[in-house]
Amino acid sequence: MKKTIFITGASTGIGKATALFFAAKGWQIAATMRNTAGHDDLRSNPDIKLYALDVTDVGSVHNVVKAAVADFGAIDVLLNNAGYGLVGPLETASADTVLKQFDTNLFGVIRTIQEVLPVMKKQKHGVIINITSIGGLVAFPFNSLYHATKFGLDGLSESLKYELKPFGIQMKVVAPGGVITDFAGRSLHTTIPAGQKTDYDNDVAKVWAAFEGGAANYSTAELIAEIIYNAATDGTDRLRYLAGKDAEALYAAWKQMDNESFFNMVNERFGLA
Numbered sequence: 001m002k003k004t005i006f007i008t009g010a011s012t013g014i015g016k017a018t019a020l021f022f023a024a025k026g027w028q029i030a031a032t033m034r035n036t037a038g039h040d041d042l043r044s045n046p047d048i049k050l051y052a053l054d055v056t057d058v059g060s061v062h063n064v065v066k067a068a069v070a071d072f073g074a075i076d077v078l079l080n081n082a083g084y085g086l087v088g089p090l091e092t093a094s095a096d097t098v099l100k101q102f103d104t105n106l107f108g109v110i111r112t113i114q115e116v117l118p119v120m121k122k123q124k125h126g127v128i129i130n131i132t133s134i135g136g137l138v139a140f141p142f143n144s145l146y147h148a149t150k151f152g153l154d155g156l157s158e159s160l161k162y163e164l165k166p167f168g169i170q171m172k173v174v175a176p177g178g179v180i181t182d183f184a185g186r187s188l189h190t191t192i193p194a195g196q197k198t199d200y201d202n203d204v205a206k207v208w209a210a211f212e213g214g215a216a217n218y219s220t221a222e223l224i225a226e227i228i229y230n231a232a233t234d235g236t237d238r239l240r241y242l243a244g245k246d247a248e249a250l251y252a253a254w255k256q257m258d259n260e261s262f263f264n265m266v267n268e269r270f271g272l273a
């Protein structure tokens with residue numbers, strides 16, 4: 001019998017690449033996304049079914065989990081992938097901007113896990129994979145809110161691992177470095193209101209230029225999909241999977257240094273004071 005993966009944010013990037021990767025391995029895919037119009041490359045695959053789901057809408061999460069179980073009979077793997085980036089100083093972030101970031105990147109994952117858990121408990125098996133980021137383990141300047149959601153997700157996952165093991169449910173975290181997707185384009189929001197000058201503009205520009213300069217080391221979404229597949233199928237108790245050479249190198253450096261040395265190294269690299 002074919003296994004089923006339920007993916008949030010499957011419209012583009014890592015989510016879409018994962019849908020196609022698992023389909024090629026003989027899986028069935030509940031590919032969920034905010035807007036299901038188009039996406040003929042996914043729709044034309046008989047093992048991929050599209051569902052409209054916004055992770056900030058508890059009703060849509062509830063209904064789509066129910067529909068996917070009715071259609072496929074099981075959810076073997078849940079991939080919490082939907083999310084977006086938020087750059088800029090904390091000081092200028094509006095209350096709505098803060099709330100939306102948490103509502104999508106963190107609360108959206110909590111909602112989806114809560115809906116899927118009764119299904120996996122009944123099955124007596126399942127794998128939950130949360131897409132965090134190297135930014136869920138190591139922090140950079142001017143990403144404080146994004147880091148808060150991804151560090152939060154990492155901690156949530158580590159704790160849930162204990163909680164879910166007795167039910168045969170594995171908990172995994174895939175933490176990518178830079179990936180060539182829409183993330184740095186349409187999925188990147190800023191905390192600075194349009195047209196507003198801030199005290200941080202020079203430093204934000206330096207950090208942004210450094211990130212853009214590092215794009216040559218980014219991974220493809222297909223590589224991340226393969227790591228997600230390994231996490232879903234390796235049957236081990238391993239919690240974290242660093243994804244991408246940049247993420248691996250940075251995490252290794254962070255582990256070797258004390259916090260102050262790492263802070264100084266990052267400041268130097270970004271040309272900050």
Ligand SMILES: NC(=O)c1ccc[n+]([C@@H]2O[C@H](COP(=O)([O-])OP(=O)(O)OC[C@H]3O[C@@H](n4cnc5c(N)ncnc54)[C@H](OP(=O)(O)O)[C@@H]3O)[C@@H](O)[C@H]2O)c1
Nearest residue numbers: 009011013014034054055082083133178179181182183187
């Ligand atoms: N690319 C990177 O460098 C990178 C690095 C580390 C971690 N990540 C993480 O990887 C994940 C996927 O990002 P990506 O790189 O593949 O970028 P992407 O191509 O922009 O994909 C982001 C996905 O999230 C979806 N999404 C956003 N808000 C949503 C909501 N409220 N409900 C449902 N779906 C929503 C988007 O849907 P729409 O099409 O409706 O906008 C899109 O499908 C994110 O969690 C991101 O934080 C990315």
